[in-house]
Amino acid sequence: MQIEQLIAGELGARPEQVNAAIQLLDEGASVPFIARYRKEVTGALDDGQLRTLEQRLGYLRELEDRRHVVLDSIREQGKLDAVLERQILDAETKNRLEDLYLPFRPKRRTRAQKAREAGLEPLADQLLAAKDQRTPEQQAGAFINPEAGIETPAQALEGARQILIERLSESADLLDSLRTWLWQQGDLRVSLVKGKENDGQKFRDYFDYSERCARIPSHRALAILRGNQEGVLRYKLSAPEGRETEGPQRIMRHWRLPANAWIDETARLCWSQKLLPGIESDLVRQLRVAAEEEAIRVFARNLRDLLLAAPAGPRPTLGLDPGLRTGVKAAVVDATGKLLAHETIYPHAPHKRWDQGLAALAKLCRRHGVQLIAIGNGTASRETEQLARELASREPELGLVPVVVSEAGASVYSASELAAAEFPDLDVTIRGAVSIARRLQDPLAELVKIEPKSIGVGQYQHDVDQAALAAMLGTVVEDCVNHVGVDLNTASAELMSQVAGLSRAVAANIVDYRNGQGAFTNRRQLLKVPRLGPKAFEQCAGFLRIRNGEQPLDNSAVHPEAYALVERMAVQLGCSLAELIGDPERLARLDLSALRSDRFGDYTLTDIVRELEKPGRDPRPEFRTAQFDDSVTTLADLKAGQWLEGAVTNVTNFGAFVDIGVHQDGLVHISELADRFVKDPHELVSTGQVVRVRVLSVDSDRKRIALSMKSENDKPQPPRVRQPEAREGTMAAQLKAAGLRKR
Structure with missing residues (x-):
């Protein structure tokens, strides 16, 4: 089956949709760009479908490359027949392909190979045929060969058995059948390693544990595997209780082996020594892969929620990084996140300079017009929150709103090269306070500076495939940034590097150009940035916003390639562009059929009208916070x-x-x-x-x-x-009173 057809079936799409998306990806288009601006081409495949397509395309192309290698290898050995070739061409997974290749893969010198070299393969064939009425020992006597190290009938029989064990274990269909049976019916039995009870208390739920492989949820699987890695737990894959002999029986049935004691024992040893250990490794690997994939998906969903959390908005903010002995680090940033002032106070034990701390914070807030106080949720968070609330009650005219925010990853950022480059003369703890303040203003803009896995919203994130985790989280960050859009004149290079079509180097060039030439006034100026050519411009332009620029559409998600179309809309309605934008009633009168073309069909026209109704709207939710019970702190x-x-x-x-x-x-x-x-x-x-x-x-x-x-x-x-509605006494009401509701 063609790759396009296979992926189309998995996505529930048409092959022509998949083929169009593949062509765009191969031409260098990004998923966010295709999802938003090429709906006519792909039949409106969304970003989730496109990400799945991109991932499956990579896997299937790797499979295709490996398929050619396998076919060439077997062909060179002169062992490729029509049936085997068809099986290899039909293989839809890497596992199936490798199972088919198993008998032909170059091997190290096994015991079976040594037995063949000793001339024992005819004996193995003879015993397998079971036509000779003599006992196996009598038949083996004819194959004694001292020069080859075969001095007794027992040695000859052992060599023949090794040949058969290898042969019987190399059927792709048998392997697939046994794997499926054990996955669905087999039990993973977990037990405590002797003497590890005290060291492994965190794994005590698994000291005596058994569950069907297929039913083990991802978090349990990863816990078991971690316990095994730490030397606390051991595991064993077992056939279902009461069906311990089914493995050898399945071997007998598959190969239609004759029923005699010697063959029965050979099948039993093939199962216990060769197949079961290998299948156990395969299924534990399958369990790990499935658990890791699920854990990565959970991490990705949580990261997306965190990145798309409601921003408090561009307000002067005081960031507090709580601490006891080392003090509370305070940093004030302006509405754009620029650091204005910083200080360290010591209100908590052992110093207990509460009043001095309050006075210092009040001075900072008055001087810089602070409206929000962001408190990290680490050690001494509740005590520091009490300090902030007392400050707010003592200084009611300032309208201060204290908010506890997650400080996960703040310490990682503060010690990073990025933070050091921005604040070379600041202590790392002050940098952390700056990050806490900024992530309240705009979580997305600040969190993109931190390696996603350091944000700490995952499940066993340190146990999963780190490359796969980084790849998945990277796509989540990219999708979130492009979903929200980026202010071209205020965004950091780190934030812009996540925009479709922009590399880190080009994003840095944009910032350098902005610093040298002043604020951008229209999107076309991007083409003057070094290394930002027409292709990159096509990819990135629609996701970059310019507020109060020369062209009002530059502050919207409308792509520059559609500006002429919007001008035609204004002409059709007999109004100016400024009158058209933000007027839903006027937009509702448009005759879209007169504007439809091969390039701009119903999907794009609908998106443009929706964007013009509320240009540049932030898709993130309204800002709200939890109110903790003041009487509950421990x-x-x-x-x-x-x-x-x-x-x-x-x-x-x-x-x-x-x-x-x-x-x-x-x-x-x-x-x-x-x-x-x-x-x-x-x-x-x-x-x-x-x-x-x-x-x-x-x-x-x-x-x-x-x-x-x-x-x-x-x-x-x-x-x-x-x-969302504000009620008296709630944090939402306080924000409303302070004029901090999200616009």
């Missing part, structure tokens, strides 16, 4: 039955972790997410979402908090997700 303050407000920090396949302000996230198990059955936690919650939870239990020794979002005792008061 695990000891938690009591079963308490209702608390918190923020979702991580979503996994088994539930959601929620920050409730006690320095330890609680877990809402998937069974506690709702009063109904929930198949996928992502259906209900996402990273950053504000939720109300009920405390079920607290395990202080293991630092585990069990939470629930179910209604209590079927009372008509289910926990609720906070609604």
Whole structure:
């Protein structure tokens, strides 16, 4: 089957759609560009379909290259017949292809090979045919060859057996059948390594554990594999209980072997010594790959939620990086994120300079017109939040709004070359405070500076394939940046390097050009940037915004290639471009059929009209935060039955972790997410979402908090997700009063 047809079937698309997308990708077009600006060409394949297509295309092309190598190798050996060639051409996976190649792959000198060299293959064939009425020992007597090291019938029989074991184990169809059987029916039995009980307490759930391979969820699989890697757990793949002899029986049936004691034992040894160990390795690898792929998908979804979290907006912000002995690092940034001032205060133990700290922060806030206070959620976060709230109550005229934000990855950024280049004279801890302030203003713009896996919203992210993880997270960052769009005159080089068509070097050139020539006033000026040619311009232009420029369409997602079309829209309605933009009623009167062409069809026309209705709109949600209970700051303050407000920090396949302000996230198990059955936690919650939870239990020794979002005792008061509407006394109301609602 052609690659295009295979992918089309998997995507539920037409082959011509897939073929068009492949052609665009091969020409160097990016997925965000194709998804947004080439819908007519691809039949409106979305970015998710295009990412899957891109990934599968790479795999299938690698498979095709390997297929040619295998065919050439077998052909050179003179062993390629029509049946085998058809099987190889029909192989749809790398595993199937390698199984077919197994009998012909060059091998090291095995015991079977040595036996063949000793002339024992005819004996193996003779025993397999089972036509000789003599005993195996009697038949083997004719093959004694001291010069070849075969001095006894037993040695001859052992050599013949090794030949048969190798031969019987090299059937692609048998391997596939056995793998499928053991995957679906076999058990992975896990046990504790003797003497490791004290060292491996975090794995105690798996000290005596057994589950069907196919049913093991990704988080359990990765936990078992980590425990094995750390020398705490061992595992063994077993046939279903009561069916331990089925493996050898399947070998007998597949090869239609004669039933006699010697052949039976050969099949048993083929199973236990050759096939089962290899299949166990294959299936554990399959389990790992499936678990890693799922973990990477979970990480990607959480990262997307975090990157697309609501920005507080361009407001002067005070960032606080909490600490005890080393003090609280404070940094003020202006509306654009530029550092204005910084200071270290010591309000907490052992220094306890509370009033001095308040005075210092008040001075900073008054001097620089601070409106938001961003507090990192690490050590001493709750104490620092109390300090910020007291500051806000003492200085009501400033309208300060304290907000706790995740500081995950801030320390990584602060010690990076990027941070050192921007702030060469600043201590790394002050750089961290700057990052905390900026990520409240615009999470996406700040988080792109941090290696995605350091942001900490994954599940066993350090155990998965790091190259695959980096590739997936890289596409998530790219898709998010292009989904939101980038301000050409304020964006950092790091942010612009994620825009379609722009490399890091070209993004740096844009910043250098901007610094030297001044702000961009129209998108066409991009063509003056060194190394930014027509192809790169085509890819990036629609994702870069210019506020208050010469061309109002430059502040929209309308691509420059469609500007003439928009001018025709204005002419059709008898109005100016300025009058057309932002006027839904006028746009509704357009006769789109008169504007339709091969290049600009219904998909593109609809997108353009939608963009013109609200040009440059930010697709991210409204900014809201959780309000922690001031009386709950440690695990000891938690009591079963308490209702608390918190923020979702991580979503996994088994539930959601929620920050409730006690320095330890609680877990809402998937069974506690709702009063109904929930198949996928992502259906209900996402990273950053504000939720109300009920405390079920607290395990202080293991630092585990069990939470629930179910209604209590079927009372008509289910926990609720906070609604966007501001209510008196809520953080949303405070933001509204301070004029900080997102425009």
